[in-house]
Amino acid sequence: MATKSSSFDVIIIGGGATGLWSALDLALRGAKVLVLERNFIGSGTSGKFHGLLHSGARYVVTDPKSARECIEENTILSRIIPHTIEDTSGYFVSITKEDEEYKEKFIDGLKKSGIPYEEVPVGEALKEEPKLSREVKTVIEVPDKVIFGLDTLVTIEVAAYNYGALFLENNEVIEIREANDVLEIKTYDKISGETHTFKSSVVINAAGPWAHKVAKAAGIKVDMMPTAGTMVMLARRLTRRVINRMRVPSDGDILVPYDNVSIMGTTAFVVEDPDNVSIPESDIEFLIDEGATMVPELKKLPIITSYISIRPLVKFEESGKHDMKAERLATRDFQIHIHERPKNFISVVGGKFTTARLMGEKIGDVVAEILGINKSSKTRETRLTEYKLDELSKNINIDKDILNRVLSIIYNGMDYGRSKILNYVLVQYYIQKNIRNLIWN
Numbered sequence: 092m093a094t095k096s097s098s099f100d101v102i103i104i105g106g107g108a109t110g111l112w113s114a115l116d117l118a119l120r121g122a123k124v125l126v127l128e129r130n131f132i133g134s135g136t137s138g139k140f141h142g143l144l145h146s147g148a149r150y151v152v153t154d155p156k157s158a159r160e161c162i163e164e165n166t167i168l169s170r171i172i173p174h175t176i177e178d179t180s181g182y183f184v185s186i187t188k189e190d191e192e193y194k195e196k197f198i199d200g201l202k203k204s205g206i207p208y209e210e211v212p213v214g215e216a217l218k219e220e221p222k223l224s225r226e227v228k229t230v231i232e233v234p235d236k237v238i239f240g241l242d243t244l245v246t247i248e249v250a251a252y253n254y255g256a257l258f259l260e261n262n263e264v265i266e267i268r269e270a271n272d273v274l275e276i277k278t279y280d281k282i283s284g285e286t287h288t289f290k291s292s293v294v295i296n297a298a299g300p301w302a303h304k305v306a307k308a309a310g311i312k313v314d315m316m317p318t319a320g321t322m323v324m325l326a327r328r329l330t331r332r333v334i335n336r337m338r339v340p341s342d343g344d345i346l347v348p349y350d351n352v353s354i355m356g357t358t359a360f361v362v363e364d365p366d367n368v369s370i371p372e373s374d375i376e377f378l379i380d381e382g383a384t385m386v387p388e389l390k391k392l393p394i395i396t397s398y399i400s401i402r403p404l405v406k407f408e409e410s411g412k413h414d415m416k417a418e419r420l421a422t423r424d425f426q427i428h429i430h431e432r433p434k435n436f437i438s439v440v441g442g443k444f445t446t447a448r449l450m451g452e453k454i455g456d457v458v459a460e461i462l463g464i465n466k467s468s469k470t471r472e473t474r475l476t477e478y479k480l481d482e483l484s485k486n487i488n489i490d491k492d493i494l495n496r497v498l499s500i501i502y503n504g505m506d507y508g509r510s511k512i513l514n515y516v517l518v519q520y521y522i523q524k525n526i527r528n529l530i531w532n
């Protein structure tokens with residue numbers, strides 16, 4: 092279990108998928124790790140994405156490296172966190188003549204990237220997915236799956252915590268500087284209104300779409316391309332599988348059956364400031380129209396909510412003529428920048444929820460080398476178990492009556508699924524209480 096201290100081997104800024112996998116990777120190698128998060132775990136893009144565990148098929152033509160990473164990670168995550176994944180499978184469907192013209196390139200890309208696929212006769216596909224449009228011309232099945240965001244994040248958080256990593260929420264990093272061979276990080280604590288100073292040998296900037304802002308707090312520049320995207324959540328699940336449009340990656344291509352709802356997405360536009368973004372009105376109508384091209388019944392469903400979040404994309408350098416917009420051409424791969432000054436300050440940009448474990452592994456390799464830790468990454472073979480609130484709850488310092496009611500609903504009733512959010516909140520509340528004590532008492 093963790094020690095009482097404000098000095099660490101590694102401080103990770105950002106409690107999204109990238110920060111959490113990095114924390115687990117390094118905790119498993121024996122490093123003393125603190126994650127600093129300005130809001131709460133999953134409050135950034137990782138708690139507001141599309142829910143697709145990519146097979147990589149979407150990227151085979153335009154971004155083959157990312158496609159290969161996706162299929163490998165899809166296989167690894169299905170093995171190590173099966174309880175947060177639904178193996179839905181996915182259909183790529185062509186609707187127009189232009190989509191049909193993409194088919195040959197698409198299949199060639201699937202073969203080259205090693206992604207298993209099968210062409211499904213249209214009649215058979217319509218029996219499997221009766222809500223698909225009758226206009227569908229070709230159907231290719233690939234191993235796309237659904238990954239549940241908060242389930243995954245809390246699973247990684249609890250595992251890393253059990254290996255000694257600490258997570259401090261509501262602490263915004265406002266300054267990073269070199270001081271006598273270590274790095275000093277200053278945070279503003281939103282709960283107490285105080286500022287805190289932490290010391291660390293290495294600091295990882297895993298602030299996702301805010302990574303350029305965190306770099307600024309260290310006095311340096313990181314180039315990236317924060318790219319917003321809108322998603323619309325509809326009141327029912329329409330399909331068993333993920334439905335993708337078979338064409339060059341474009342807006343309004345993907346319908347994800349997320350538990351008992353459907354999420355239609357997405358759009359892509361570069362934003363200056365990730366803290367100042369709102370949903371363009373036209374996005375909603377556009378997404379519904381595009382979605383209905385693949386699954387017409389989508390138009391009849393009530394919208395539960397729509398939300399927007401931001402991709403932390405690597406900056407795309409214009410290189411001449413092309414007929415896709417930069418937001419779609421930019422790689423979904425990631426980059427790790429080891430800065431010269433401040434020394435031992437590292438930024439990560441790019442990537443996907445699907446590839447965040449791999450990002451954590453690569454960050455772990457870089458940090459292990461700096462710290463002289465002679466242990467390799469273990470995350471690809473560490474099976475993460477479902478966290479149990481009833482086991483953690485013995486130490487939760489809240490009214491026992493409230494706690495017992497919650498536990499009773501979660502574990503003894505028919506509303507297990509619906510009470511999951513309460514479960515996350517309590518687990519994180521418990522971890523936060525403990526961590527504040529561990530760091531400062």
Ligand SMILES: Cc1cc2nc3c(=O)[nH]c(=O)nc-3n(C[C@H](O)[C@H](O)[C@H](O)COP(=O)(O)OP(=O)(O)OC[C@H]3O[C@@H](n4cnc5c(N)ncnc54)[C@H](O)[C@@H]3O)c2cc1C
Binds near residue numbers: 128402
């Ligand atoms: C519209 C959309 C749909 C997507 N769909 C998919 C999908 O279906 N499948 C997939 O694999 N990927 C998808 N992605 C990509 C994926 O969601 C992201 O790449 C991934 O979640 C980014 O994780 P992250 O940890 O790098 O960033 P984040 O999750 O944003 O985490 C960064 C964290 O840093 C914190 N932070 C920022 N500044 C500070 C500071 N100064 N101090 C402390 N903390 C700070 C933030 O609060 C945040 O919690 C999608 C992205 C978008 C935008």
